[in-house]
Amino acid sequence: MDSKKIEQLLDAYFEGTTSIAEEKLLQEYFKSGEVAPHLEVYQDMFAFFATAKSEKTSMTPEISETNNQPFYKSLRKWVAVAALLVVALGVTFFINNNSNKISTAEQREAELAFEKTKEALNFISYQFNSSAQNLTVVKEFGKSTNKIFK
Amino acid sequence: MQKEEFLHIVMPLKDKLYRLARRILISQDEAEDAVQEVFLKLWKGKEQIKKYNKPEAYAMTMTKNYCLDRLKSKQASNLTIVHQNYKSNDTRTEDQVEAKDGVGLVFEIMKQLPEQQRIILQLRDVEEYEYSEIAEVLEMNETAIRVNLSRARKTVREELIKKYNYGLKKN
Numbered sequence: 001m002d003s004k005k006i007e008q009l010l011d012a013y014f015e016g017t018t019s020i021a022e023e024k025l026l027q028e029y030f031k032s033g034e035v036a037p038h039l040e041v042y043q044d045m046f047a048f049f050a051t052a053k054s055e056k057t058s059m060t061p062e063i064s065e066t067n068n069q070p071f072y073k074s075l076r077k078w079v080a081v082a083a084l085l086v087v088a089l090g091v092t093f094f095i096n097n098n099s100n101k102i103s104t105a106e107q108r109e110a111e112l113a114f115e116k117t118k119e120a121l122n123f124i125s126y127q128f129n130s131s132a133q134n135l136t137v138v139k140e141f142g143k144s145t146n147k148i149f150k
Numbered sequence: 151m152q153k154e155e156f157l158h159i160v161m162p163l164k165d166k167l168y169r170l171a172r173r174i175l176i177s178q179d180e181a182e183d184a185v186q187e188v189f190l191k192l193w194k195g196k197e198q199i200k201k202y203n204k205p206e207a208y209a210m211t212m213t214k215n216y217c218l219d220r221l222k223s224k225q226a227s228n229l230t231i232v233h234q235n236y237k238s239n240d241t242r243t244e245d246q247v248e249a250k251d252g253v254g255l256v257f258e259i260m261k262q263l264p265e266q267q268r269i270i271l272q273l274r275d276v277e278e279y280e281y282s283e284i285a286e287v288l289e290m291n292e293t294a295i296r297v298n299l300s301r302a303r304k305t306v307r308e309e310l311i312k313k314y315n316y317g318l319k320k321n
Contacts, residue, residue, distance in 0.1 A: 014307060016300035020278055041314045044252030045306055048260075051253050052276045057168040059182045061189035063156065 003036040010042065156196050159205050160189065166206070166277060167213045173272040174217035174265055184220060188213045210287045214269060221265065259309040267302035274299055 006029055012018045013026060029035070030046035167188055171181035192199060192209060202208040260268055266288075273279045273287060281292045288295065 048256035063193040
């Protein structure tokens with residue numbers, strides 16, 4: 001290819017104004033091996049791009065969760081489930097325990113109140129009975145007055 | 151999305167992503183790690199990839215961001231910089247072979263470029279992306295890309311001319 005044309009393309013190239021097609025022309029020119037001596041200095045640059053283009057990696061990325069750290073991932077899941085269970089059990093146990101305590105305390109209080117009431121009622125009835133015994137005297141008194149005022 | 155479908159979309163991009171990662175991170179091992187990471191990320195967000203009409207641009211952007219993050223964290227930690235120095239003394243034989251010819255020389259020159267310019271040069275001159283596509287990957291406007299590309303190409307040229315003249319004088 002005409003080296004004048006190539007020089008023009010190179011100027012545009014270094015200004016960043018060439019199109020992809022024009023850059024391909026430059027690539028082809030420097031690959032051809034028939035490079036004008038004064039342009040040889042650019043040969044390495046384009047040779048580098050050509051080499052870099054064909055660079056490949058031999059590694060194969062792995063993406064599957066099952067392939068990638070399967071133990072770790074499933075373990076995490078199960079640990080989460082286990083933790084949830086522990087928390088749930090703990091909470092229910094705590095609530096149960098606490099409510100039991102509350103009920104026994106209430107029960108005791110109620111029993112105490114019951115005993116007190118019973119005691120009080122017994123006391124009242126005892127007093128009532130003994131007072132009622134005393135009333136027999138009044139009865140006798142009533143009889144005697146009836147006899148007198150017939 | 152099924153695994154097969156996902157792989158069908160993403161696997162053909164493997165080498166492109168690798169080349170970009172290698173251009174940014176230089177080290178082959180790190181580039182491969184980066185590709186692996188990006189694939190995992192893509193797989194995790196696999197429902198999102200459908201929304202993009204060009205999964206390639208999406209994957210390239212992700213790779214670029216991941217690699218730049220890697221670079222940042224590497225520069226932030228002293229330990230890895232020491233490690234890097236150690237590495238540069240003990241480069242792979244493959245790299246040593248590359249460094250001997252002119253192509254290796256350009257490879258060395260490209261290492262000196264700022265990351266942004268390196269990425270643009272890679273996308274344009276190696277992957278042959280249109281400016282609009284580069285703009286999409288880099289989330290930059292096309293004018294800025296042209297300016298950076300021109301700068302990158304000129305730097306490579308200047309360095310090559312320097313080395314070339316040195317070679318001529320030496321002979």
